[in-house]
Amino acid sequence: MYPLTRLSALLTVSLALTLGSAAALAHGDTTPDTMKSAHGGQARMAGTYYFELVVEKNTQEAKDKPVQVYVTDHAGTKLSTAGATGTVTLLSRKSKATATLLPDGDNRLKGVANYASTPDLKAVLSITMPGKQPEQARFTPMSASKDGHTDHTH
Numbered sequence: 001m002y003p004l005t006r007l008s009a010l011l012t013v014s015l016a017l018t019l020g021s022a023a024a025l026a027h028g029d030t031t032p033d034t035m036k037s038a039h040g041g042q043a044r045m046a047g048t049y050y051f052e053l054v055v056e057k058n059t060q061e062a063k064d065k066p067v068q069v070y071v072t073d074h075a076g077t078k079l080s081t082a083g084a085t086g087t088v089t090l091l092s093r094k095s096k097a098t099a100t101l102l103p104d105g106d107n108r109l110k111g112v113a114n115y116a117s118t119p120d121l122k123a124v125l126s127i128t129m130p131g132k133q134p135e136q137a138r139f140t141p142m143s144a145s146k147d148g149h150t151d152h153t154h
Contacts, residue, residue, distance in 0.1 A: 044138070045074070053137075054068040054141075055117065058117060060116055060117060062114055067110070068108055071107045071108075079107050080106060081108060084103055092122070097115045118142065119142050121140070121142045122139065123138070
């Protein structure tokens with residue numbers, strides 16, 4: 001009987017590890033794209049934070065425009081950005097622009113950059129919360145998914 005009990009224990013541990021790793025993988029970088037963001041931007045997970053990047057999407061012309069980042073935890077609770085700093089670098093085939101992000105409200109950082117709202121726009125975000133190590137996230141803000149109900153009628 002001893003070998004059967006040992007085998008049963010090994011199978012139980014194996015199953016627990018498999019299910020645990022599947023749950024961890026479910027929280028990947030693309031998971032936030034399947035959820036509707038609170039401010040119409042694109043969300044990414046970085047460490048213990050969710051960052052929602054909001055850029056202007058209505059002009060193909062490069063000009064000074066706002067860039068906003070909202071910070072929450074994994075449960076969606078707003079986190080204060082008082083004392084936080086950050087930068088966002090906006091890249092497209094034709095240009096590169098960097099904005100310094102400063103606290104602007106409860107859980108928001110804001111800056112201004114000279115960018116065009118082109119389909120190939122990419123962003124690299126780095127935020128340092130007070131007393132913490134910097135966290136980075138990458139975005140493709142013009143390809144942020146929709147809530148699943150915007151493009152069709154019933």
